[in-house]
Amino acid sequence: MDKELLQRLDSWVAAHQEEMLADLRALIAIPSKRGEAAEGAPFGAACAQALDAGLALCEKYGFATKNYDYYAGTADMGAAPPRLDILAHLDVVDEGTGWDTDPYTLTLQEGRLYGRGTSDDKGPAVAALYAMRAVRDLGLPLTGNVRLILGTDEECGSSDLHYYFQREVSAPHSFSPDAEFPLYNAEKGFFRPKLTADLAPETALPRVTALQSGTALNIVPALATATVLGLDPAAVQAACASMAADWGVELLADAIEGGCALTVKGISAHASTPEEGRNALTALLGILSALPLADIPSTRLLQGLCRLFPHGDCLGKALGVAQADEVFGPLTLSFDQIRLEDGAFTGAWDSRVPGCATWKNCADVALQALEPLGLTVDIQMTPVHYVPAESPFVQTLLAAYEAVTGQKGKCLSMGGGTYVHDIEGGVAFGPVMPGIQTNIHGANEFIPLDDLLAGCKIFALAIAEICK
Numbered sequence: 001m002d003k004e005l006l007q008r009l010d011s012w013v014a015a016h017q018e019e020m021l022a023d024l025r026a027l028i029a030i031p032s033k034r035g036e037a038a039e040g041a042p043f044g045a046a047c048a049q050a051l052d053a054g055l056a057l058c059e060k061y062g063f064a065t066k067n068y069d070y071y072a073g074t075a076d077m078g079a080a081p082p083r084l085d086i087l088a089h090l091d092v093v094d095e096g097t098g099w100d101t102d103p104y105t106l107t108l109q110e111g112r113l114y115g116r117g118t119s120d121d122k123g124p125a126v127a128a129l130y131a132m133r134a135v136r137d138l139g140l141p142l143t144g145n146v147r148l149i150l151g152t153d154e155e156c157g158s159s160d161l162h163y164y165f166q167r168e169v170s171a172p173h174s175f176s177p178d179a180e181f182p183l184y185n186a187e188k189g190f191f192r193p194k195l196t197a198d199l200a201p202e203t204a205l206p207r208v209t210a211l212q213s214g215t216a217l218n219i220v221p222a223l224a225t226a227t228v229l230g231l232d233p234a235a236v237q238a239a240c241a242s243m244a245a246d247w248g249v250e251l252l253a254d255a256i257e258g259g260c261a262l263t264v265k266g267i268s269a270h271a272s273t274p275e276e277g278r279n280a281l282t283a284l285l286g287i288l289s290a291l292p293l294a295d296i297p298s299t300r301l302l303q304g305l306c307r308l309f310p311h312g313d314c315l316g317k318a319l320g321v322a323q324a325d326e327v328f329g330p331l332t333l334s335f336d337q338i339r340l341e342d343g344a345f346t347g348a349w350d351s352r353v354p355g356c357a358t359w360k361n362c363a364d365v366a367l368q369a370l371e372p373l374g375l376t377v378d379i380q381m382t383p384v385h386y387v388p389a390e391s392p393f394v395q396t397l398l399a400a401y402e403a404v405t406g407q408k409g410k411c412l413s414m415g416g417g418t419y420v421h422d423i424e425g426g427v428a429f430g431p432v433m434p435g436i437q438t439n440i441h442g443a444n445e446f447i448p449l450d451d452l453l454a455g456c457k458i459f460a461l462a463i464a465e466i467c468k
Contacts, residue, residue: 005140005464006403009457012134017453020130021113023057024452025106027122028115032091034156041070043091043160047152050090054125054150061133063148071163075148077132077467082171083144084466086459087161087419087426088125088178089154092117094215096222096268098443112446119438119447124177124431125150127452131459144467147171154178154419155216161419170426173393173466176418177455179428180436182401185389186413187421187428188272188328190382191321191351191362192217195375197301199343204294205230206259208302211288213281214337217350219441220277221336222268224284225261231291233260240287247311249283262287270441271350272415274314274334277442282311282335297374301345304373309335309349316351320365328354328384328413331362345375352415355384385421393466397429400461404454405433429462431455 013020030053035044048070055065058075067073076082095103095116103116113123128148135142153160206228213224228236233253244251250265264284269277289306293299308319315322316333324330331353338347353362363379370377387394389411398409420426432438432451439445 008138009134009460012138013130013453013456016130016133020126020452020456021106021108024113024118024123024126027053027090027126028106028117029104031095031104032117032152033094034091034153043070043153043156047091051150051152054090058129058148061129062136063132068164068167070152071160072149072151074150075129075132076145077136077147078142078145080145082147083173084146084463085149085171085174086128086146087149087151087174087176088128089121089151089160089419090117090125091152091155092120092122093155093219093441096215096219096443098222098267100444103445108449111449113449113452114444114446116445118445119432120440120445121154121178123447123452124455127431127456128177128459130456131463134456134460135463140464140468142464142467146463146467151419155218158419170423174420174423174426175397175429175462176420176426177430177459178418179414179416179430180412180432180434181405181430181455181458182407182409182434183394183397183411184414184418184428185387185394185411186327187385187417188352188354188413188415189357189384190380190417191331191353191357192380193349193363193366194378195345195347195370196378197345197375199297199301199345201343202296202298204296206291206293207296208288208293208298208340211284211302211338211340213284214348217336217348218271219336220266220269220271220274220279220334221281222266222277222442224264224266224280224338226284226288227256227259227261228288228291228293229259231259236260236262236291240290243287243290244283247283247286248278249280251287268442270416271334271336272332272352274332276437279311279335281338282309285309286311298340301373301375305347308369309333319369321351321362323354323356323361325354325356327386330354331357332415352417353381353384355386382417382421385417387425387427391425393425394427396465397427397462400458400465401430403461404458430458
């Protein structure tokens with residue numbers, strides 16, 4: 001790689017660092033969680049506002065933009081059909097609890113940029129935009145166009161990308177800066193059952209009358225609540241406090257008329273790495289199963305779920321779906337959503353599965369275990385995504401990483417699914433350096449400032465090589 005070009009790129013990024021942080025600060029300030037759909041805002045007003053702000057930055061820096069009805073937006077470096085698509089998203093997950101800083105104020109502390117979206121995925125989007133600026137400002141010769149695609153529904157199913165690709169074709173090459181370096185060429189598949197049941201009215205005591213946990217399917221829930229009639233809160237606290245302490249969660253039992261309100265506080269994490277969190281939902285199921293509840297259908301249902309999804313089992317062992325392969329690693333499982341109200345029960349879990357996973361060894365096994373509990377199960381399975389490591393595109397990206405970092409590049413696999421999961425030849429590429437846990441989907445999400453700046457340089461080198 002040209003050393004003179006690296007020096008010029010270093011100087012350009014350093015000169016634009018404060019401007020980059022100001023632009024990121026403006027995007028972080030928008031709480032672009034999915035909201036109620038409205039005309040001109042299919043994913044809510046905040047997501048539309050974030051897209052407006054992102055496209056305004058692209059226009060400010062001289063790139064041609066297009067808004068696809070607020071599902072997604074694009075910024076093009078040239079007029080030709082894109083040779084490279086860079087796919088990033090401006091929507092974020094709920095902020096949750098436990099932050100040490102304001103989640104919607106970009107805060108620099110000890111070399112880390114804190115705020116919801118700093119690493120997932122507003123920071124990477126800004127790094128990609130500035131990489132395009134750097135390539136243009138440095139006058140690097142290009143014959144191919146690069147297109148930055150900004151989505152607004154990645155966290156809730158990527159319907160934004162589906163809408164976009166109904167109107168456009170993908171470029172010959174694609175990467176999403178929504179992961180880590182060096183490069184992810186393998187993404188696990190998804191196994192996401194939804195559970196429902198209707199319970200007949202119950203009067204026996206003690207019993208659970210309400211239960212709720214989970215804000216999104218791809219987040220390990222940090223909070224779970226239940227209403228239990230017929231039990232004294234002090235007795236519940238005394239009986240279950242040590243269990244909660246052993247599991248690393250906090251249990252609160254408050255008195256209400258006729259019983260107690262239970263609250264379990266855990267630690268959120270991305271559902272693809274459930275072992276990094278403390279699942280409040282499964283902890284609450286364990287606590288409820290330890291109580292002397294009446295032997296009625298609602299109790300048997302909750303106890304059955306506790307047996308199949310015991311707290312701390314992130315591999316699906318109790319359910320019988322545990323498995324692994326050499327390329328993708330182990331299946332992971334995170335029970336993320338549950339609701340019981342007026343006899344209506346719903347629940348859902350998020351499994352990320354390796355290439356050896358099939359309908360027979362996942363769906364059929366789960367159905368056999370769940371149907372005796374009286375549950376209706378709706379199952380969705382999505383296959384894995386894999387791009388050969390020897391692909392010239394993959395090798396070009398790794399070369400850019402090696403040039404900036406001096407570290408050897410290699411291909412990795414992940415449990416998380418990115419925008420490129422259904423794009424042939426697409427990979428996830430940066431911008432966080434290896435081994436950094438940035439707390440995505442949890443409290444105190446951050447990105448190291450040095451990683452953001454290095455990512456910008458790496459992206460610029462990749463653009464220059466792919467589109468030269």
